[in-house]
Each structure stands twice: as structure tokens, then as C-alpha cells.
Amino acid sequence: MKEIDELNLPGDIYYSKEHEWAAKEGEVIRIGISxxxxxQLGDIVFVELPEPGSSFERNEEFxxxxxxxxxxxxxxxxxxxxxxxxxxxxxxxxxxxEDPYDNWIVEVRPTDIDQYDELLSRDDYVxxxxx
Amino acid sequence: xxxxxxxxxxxxxxxxLERNAHMAEFGGYDMPLWYSSGTKAEHxxxxxxxxxxxxxxxxxxxxxxxxxxxxxQHSFTRDLRYCQGRSVGPLSDGRxxxxxxxxxxxxxxxDAIISRCGAERYMIVVNxxxxxxxxxxxxxxxxxxxxxxxxxxxxxxxDLQGPxxxxxxxxxxxxxxxxxxxxxxxxxxxxxFAGGSESLELKDGIKVIVSRTxxxxxxxxxxxxxxxxxxDLWNKLLDAGQSYGLLPCGLAARDSLRAGAMLPLSHQDxxxxxxxxxxxxFVLPWDPDGQRWTKSFVGSQQxxxxxxxxxxxxxxYDPRKIQVGEASEVQDISGRRFGRILTCTTDMAIGRVEDxxxxxxxxxxRGRPDSFQARGLSCxxxxxxxxxxxxxQIFLVEGKxxxxxxxxxxxxPDRTARAPMARMRLS
Numbered sequence: 284m285k286e287i288d289e290l291n292l293p294g295d296i297y298y299s300k301e302h303e304w305a306a307k308e309g310e311v312i313r314i315g316i317s318x319x320x321x322x323q324l325g326d327i328v329f330v331e332l333p334e335p336g337s338s339f340e341r342n343e344e345f346x347x348x349x350x351x352x353x354x355x356x357x358x359x360x361x362x363x364x365x366x367x368x369x370x371x372x373x374x375x376x377x378x379x380x381e382d383p384y385d386n387w388i389v390e391v392r393p394t395d396i397d398q399y400d401e402l403l404s405r406d407d408y409v410x411x412x413x414x
Numbered sequence: 415x416x417x418x419x420x421x422x423x424x425x426x427x428x429x430x431l432e433r434n435a436h437m438a439e440f441g442g443y444d445m446p447l448w449y450s451s452g453t454k455a456e457h458x459x460x461x462x463x464x465x466x467x468x469x470x471x472x473x474x475x476x477x478x479x480x481x482x483x484x485x486x487q488h489s490f491t492r493d494l495r496y497c498q499g500r501s502v503g504p505l506s507d508g509r510x511x512x513x514x515x516x517x518x519x520x521x522x523x524x525d526a527i528i529s530r531c532g533a534e535r536y537m538i539v540v541n542x543x544x545x546x547x548x549x550x551x552x553x554x555x556x557x558x559x560x561x562x563x564x565x566x567x568x569x570x571x572x573d574l575q576g577p578x579x580x581x582x583x584x585x586x587x588x589x590x591x592x593x594x595x596x597x598x599x600x601x602x603x604x605x606x607f608a609g610g611s612e613s614l615e616l617k618d619g620i621k622v623i624v625s626r627t628x629x630x631x632x633x634x635x636x637x638x639x640x641x642x643x644x645x646d647l648w649n650k651l652l653d654a655g656q657s658y659g660l661l662p663c664g665l666a667a668r669d670s671l672r673a674g675a676m677l678p679l680s681h682q683d684x685x686x687x688x689x690x691x692x693x694x695x696f697v698l699p700w701d702p703d704g705q706r707w708t709k710s711f712v713g714s715q716q717x718x719x720x721x722x723x724x725x726x727x728x729x730x731y732d733p734r735k736i737q738v739g740e741a742s743e744v745q746d747i748s749g750r751r752f753g754r755i756l757t758c759t760t761d762m763a764i765g766r767v768e769d770x771x772x773x774x775x776x777x778x779x780r781g782r783p784d785s786f787q788a789r790g791l792s793c794x795x796x797x798x799x800x801x802x803x804x805x806x807q808i809f810l811v812e813g814k815x816x817x818x819x820x821x822x823x824x825x826x827p828d829r830t831a832r833a834p835m836a837r838m839r840l841s
Contacts, residue, residue, distance in 0.1 A: 284436040325436060325447070325666065326454040328733040328760055328790050347815075351453040351760050352666050354737055354815075380452065 284322060287412050291318040293384060297402035299360040300411065301342075304384065305402055311366055312399060313387040314359065316348070319412060321383045324350040330372040330379070333389065338364045341398055345389065348379070361398040363391040424470035425570045425644045435664060441542025443471040446664035456667035457762045458788075460630050461775050463659035464576030466651055467668055469629075469636070470644065473545030473566040476607055477552070478535040481559030486528060486536060489515055489555050493699035493708045494528075499598075502702060505530045510600045510627060513697045514689065515540075515548060516713030520720055522684045523551055525697075527627060531605055537623075539571075539636075541680045555712060565607065570644020574651060575634030575671075577830050577841040578658040583624070583635060584839065585654040586616045594839060597626050599832050606640060620647055626835075629668060631675020633830035633838045673794050674761030674826035676727050682738075683725065683756045683795045689713075690722035691801070693823070725756065726802055728810075729771060730792035730819040733760045742812035744796045753798030755810055762790040764826050775828040792817065793825045 292298075296306040302320035306313045321327065329349040339345045344356040345365070367390040372378060378386040393399060403411065421444040430437060435446035446468065448456060459465045477485065487494055492513035494505045505511055510529040517523050524544045529537040540548045545564040552562055574583060584590040593603050593614065602625035604614030615621055623638040639647050652660065669679070676693055678684050684692065698717075699707045707714065735758045736742050744753035764773045765788045767781060776782040796808070802821045810817045830838065 284434055322436075326452040326762075328454070328762065331734070349734055349760070351457075351670055351762065352447065354735055377454070 285318070287319075287409065290322070290412075291384070292405050292409060294405040296384070297360075297399065297404065298408035299358070299402055301358045301360075303357060303360050305360050305399060306387075307399060308390070311390040311392055312361055312363070314389050314391060315387040316357065316379060316383050317408070318383055321380050324348060324353065324355060326351050327376045327379045330376045330388070332368040332370075332373065333365050335365050335368055338362075339391075348376075357388065359389075359391065360402055361391060361393045362395055363393040366390050366392050422471070424468055425641050426468040426470060426572075426648055429645070429648065429662075430468070433662065438665070440665055441471055443542055445471060446662075447666045448664040449662050451661055453664070453666040453670065454762045454790075456661050456663040457670050458774065459659060459661040460576040460632050460634075460663060460667065460671055461763045461773065462577070463661075464574060464578040464582055464634070464655055465630075465661050465663035465667065466648070466655065467573040467575065467663050468648070469571045469573045470569065471542040472571055473540045473542065473548070473564065474569055474571070474638070475538040475540065475545055475549055475552075476535070476563045476565055477538060477560060478609075479560040480534055481557050482534050482536055485552060485556050485560050487709065487711070489552055489712045490526070490528060491516060491697045491699065491711060491713075492528075494530075496699070496701075496708055507532060508601050508603065509598075510602060510625065512600070514684070515551060516689060516711070516717070517551075518712055518716070520688045520713040520716030521686050522680070522689050524548055525678065525680045525684065529602055529625065531607075532611060537607075544680075568641055569606075570639050570641050570647065572637045572639075572644065572648055572651065573628055573630075573634065574637060574655075575628045575630040575632050576660075577633055577833075577838060578655070578660065579634040580835065580839045581841055582651065582655040582658055582660060586618075586650055588615065588617045593624060594835060597835050599626055601626055606638060616647075616650075618646075618650070620650075622647070628831065629677060630671040631677065631826065631829040631831050632671070633833050669757075670759045670761055673757050673759045674764065675829055675831070676825055678795070679757060688720045688722055689717060690725060690797075692725040693727055693795075723753075723797055723799055724801055725795055725797045727795055727822045727825055728793060728808070728819040729761075729764075729822045729825050730817060731766060733762075733790035733792060734817055735760060735792045736810040736812045736815060736817050742810065744798055745809040745811050745816075747807060747809075752800060753796050755794065756797050757794035758792060758810065759794055760790045761793050761826050763788050764791050765789050766791065771825065771827060773826050773828050775830070777828070780828070791825075792819065793822075
């Protein structure tokens with residue numbers, strides 16, 4: 284298990300309390316899970332992705348991750364429509380363990396961009412992890 | 415990292431912390447779930463090379479005295495007169511047998527491996543935290559001609575599991591031929607306890623018991639040694655195993671390996687309910703015709719009279735799981751709720767090729783395509799209120815998640831636990 288100061292937590296993206304990350308890429312927001320989340324889950328063996336075109340409200344469950352030990356829901360940190368899913372994860376879910384930032388899960392077209400700015404900065408996220 | 419004061423630790427606990435293992439409570443101990451290589455790599459290592467497990471949390475009891483045999487005959491589900499080998503002979507010195515201790519009401523106190531060290535001397539291995547409870551239970555039925563000693567806190571226990579286990583262990587033995595040749599499944603060598611007869615020392619003088627048993631379904635050994643020698647033994651095994659790809663393994667891999675091998679977890683798959691129709695009915699003292707029992711024992715009357723339910727193994731069609739708990743249930747094809755999930759995990763070494771389950775260890779001649787890559791299948795055990803046939807499809811349900819799985823008599827094929835020693839020594 285990684286200590287908090289060993290975690291890879293980039294400063295140029297935002298985080299949610301449920302350990303997702305969000306990064307603005309032009310008109311869309313990419314969403315994935317943080318290094319803390321993948322370390323806690325252990326080996327991820329299955330990723331259940333939403334249908335492109337489906338819409339979710341902020342903090343709604345949009346998919347599941349399965350590790351060897353547990354099933355975990357993933358929650359959308361901003362409301363919006365799924366415009367793309369990372370299909371590579373279906374064949375190689377371990378990519379989320381190998382690099383949780385290069386390997387995003389979905390791209391969302393947000394309905395309220397203010398929600399993005401309400402997410403946690405790296406420092407806020409680290410403070411939350413330290414409790 | 416902090417450890418709650420209430421949790422016990424094994425003698426190898428410092429190693430787990432040094433290696434940054436992901437730790438969790440199990441059976442009252444702070445134990446490693448996985449190390450940095452991850453559960454999948456650990457699970458696969460045990461099937462294709464070898465893995466090393468700290469199992470010092472398991473409890474060990476010595477039963478000795480002129481009343482030892484009678485006490486175990488009365489309290490253990492196996493008949494020690496008819497339990498060994500294909501000829502179903504009596505348990506002899508150096509041999510071990512798996513079975514259960516039941517409460518008087520037919521519910522399961524714990525499962526156990528009993529090893530015969532001598533005519534009046536037996537070693538019992540039970541589960542984590544169960545040493546005191548099993549001792550108390552046995553004393554209740556003892557006539558006083560028996561001495562019971564819980565040795566758990568004096569010992570280290572290390573499991574070396576996987577096809578390369580013999581090759582690795584050989585490097586530490588001063589006379590591998592004498593120890594390993596003709597060593598059958600469920601037999602052991604050595605005695606490390608006070609008053610023990612046959613001593614077995616490694617090259618460097620560490621006294622051990624080498625037992626050809628385990629909890630992974632794969633070929634390997636359980637090694638017992640004095641607590642003071644356990645870290646030394648652990649490190650020597652890791653060194654000896656380096657060139658064989660030996661990995662330290664945590665409880666997550668132990669759980670997924672044992673589930674794929676159809677082995678129950680005590681207090682989860684068997685437990686404080688009437689021992690019913692299960693894949694483990696071989697623990698009962700059947701006569702050679704399988705018609706009746708050869709002895710009565712603690713709990714046997716209730717088993718014969720009680721209304722028993724049905725436990726089955728299952729395997730899914732992909733790695734997805736349903737979490738065990740109050741929120742999940744088992745449904746039949748018509749949607750009727752008819753049971754609960756006991757264990758649900760993922761065996762990472764298997765996958766489906768058409769109608770067949772194939773393991774990474776399955777030879778290509780028996781159906782494994784050259785290009786086979788295991789994605790894993792969910793597997794485990796369910797407890798239901800009616801009989802099922804192998805192949806019947808049932809559903810594991812939790813809220814809106816619904817997983818189709820198949821009742822199975824066996825799960826991971828081509829396991830090595832019973833493979834001939836001569837072949838495994840060449841692995």
C-alpha cells in the first residue's frame with residue numbers, strides 16, 4: 284500500500300471525494316480514477332463502461348470497476364453526456380493500475396461547467412486523504 | 415501505517431510492512447492482502463512457478479496421551495481407522511487427514527488437518543483464532559487421559575505452493591532424497607515439538623516440519639518451524655526461489671486460489687449452521703459403499719436428522735463478481751430467490767474456451783489454444799434450498815446487478831496438488 288506522499292497526484296487536474304479525477308480537454312472533460320483509488324483497489328480485472336450518448340447527473344454511478352477482492356462503483360464528478368468511452372479498458376483493465384492518468388475512463392460533455400471548478404485541487408485532495 | 419492494538423501480528427509482520435503490503439484484518443491478525451506485484455501476479459505465480467505465504471496466523475494444537483485417539487475418533491468427522499489412501503486404511507505415522515469438528519448440534523466449529531506424529535500424539539491445525547476454542551471444545555469430551563497444548567504462539571508457519579516448490583525446497587534440505595522421495599499428498603516429515611521423535615533439520619540447522627499439504631489446490635508444502643527461526647526460513651526460501659520466480663503472496667491470492675480449487679473457507683462456506691449437502695461430504699466417515707457412516711461422532715445424530723440445505727460451487731462467464739452480504743441473493747432462472755452467496759471471487763488463471771473452462775496450466779493437447787490469455791472467471795460457493803445439477807444456470811443478484819453463473823462440480827482444471835512427487839521435483 285502506498286503512503287500518501289508516494290502517490291502520483293498531478294497538480295494540473297481536479298479530484299473528487301470519491302477518488303475520480305477530471306481534466307478539461309477543450310469542450311469535454313476526461314474522467315478517470317486516482318492513483319490512490321487504483322492502489323486501494325488492487326488489480327483491476329473488469330471495467331463496466333456506460334453507453335456513449337447516455338447522460339448522468341453529478342455523483343451518479345456511471346460504471347463499475349472490479350478488483351480481485353471487490354466491486355466498486357465509479358461516480359461521475361460533473362453532470363453531462365458521455366461522448367466517448369475508453370474501450371481499451373474492456374480488453375486490458377489492468378491499464379488503470381499501470382497508469383491511471385494516461386488511461387481515462389470516459390469523456391463527458393458537461394451541462395454545467397461550474398461543477399468542474401467546484402472539484403478538489405491536488406492540495407485539497409491530499410488534505411482529504413490525510414484526513 | 416498503524417495497527418490497531420487489538421490485532422495480533424505474526425512473526426513475519428515486519429516483512430509485510432517493509433514490502434508495503436496492502437494489509438487487512440483477518441481472523442484477529444493484521445495480515446497482507448497483496449504485495450506490490452499485485453494479486454493477479456501472485457495468483458498466476460502459484461500456478462506456473464511458486465508463491466510463499468505467511469500462514470503463521472493458523473492455530474496449531476498438540477493432542478497427546480493414551481486417550482488421544484479415542485478423543486479424536488469421538489470429536490472429528492473422519493474415522494481415523496479408515497481414512498488413508500486409496501485402500502482407505504488407518505491413519506499412520508507421518509500422514510494427515512482433513513475433516514471437521516462439529517458442535518453437538520451438527521453445526522461446524524472449524525475445519526482441521528490432523529497429522530499423526532505417533533500412536534498417542536497428534537498435531538491439529540485449525541483456523542486463525544480458533545486454537546483456544548477448539549481446545550475448550552475437545553476438553554469437554556476428554557476423559558482426562560489427554561494433554562492438549564495450543565502451540566500457536568510458539569510457531570511460525572510458511573506455505574510454499576506451486577509447481578516449483580520441490581525444486582526450491584530441495585536447495586535448503588541437506589538430504590532432499592530422504593525427505594522428498596515417496597512423499598505422498600497429505601504426508602509429512604519431522605517433529606519440532608518437545609518430546610518429538612523424528613527431527614528434520616535444514617542445511618543450516620533450522621528444525622522444520624515439512625508437510626505436503628496446502629490451501630491453493632496446487633503442489634506444495636506447509637512448513638512449520640519455531641517462531642525464532644521463522645524469519646530466517648522465510649528469507650532463505652525467498653532467496654532459494656528467486657531464480658524460479660517465487661513471489662511472496664497475500665491472502666487475496668490465497669482466497670482466489672482456494673476458491674478455484676473448490677476448497678471451503680471455514681466460517682464462510684461452512685460454519686455455524688448445520689453441515690448440509692456440500693462438495694465436501696468426503697469429510698464424513700462413509701463406509702466403502704458410501705451408504706452409511708462407520709462411526710458416530712459429536713454432531714452426527716443431528717446431521718442425520720436435521721433438514722440440511724445444499725452448497726455448490728459455481729463459475730461465471732467473465733471476471734465480474736457480486737459482493738457477498740445481506741444485499742445480495744441467489745435466484746433461479748424463474749427469478750425465485752432460493753439462496754445466498756457464500757464466496758464470490760475471481761480465479762485469474764482461467765477462462766472459457768467454448769463450453770470448456772481452461773487454465774493457463776491446461777496442456778494444449780487438452781484444449782488450451784496457443785493464444786489463450788486468461789481474463790479470469792468469477793467463482794465461489796452458493797448455499798441454496800434445493801438440489802441443483804452441474805451445468806444449471808443460476809443468477810447472483812445485488813440490486814440492479816445480475817450475474818449469470820453455472821453450478822460446477824469443479825472449477826479450475828489441471829491443478830497440481832496431487833501430482834506425482836517425482837514429476838514435480840523436475841519442474
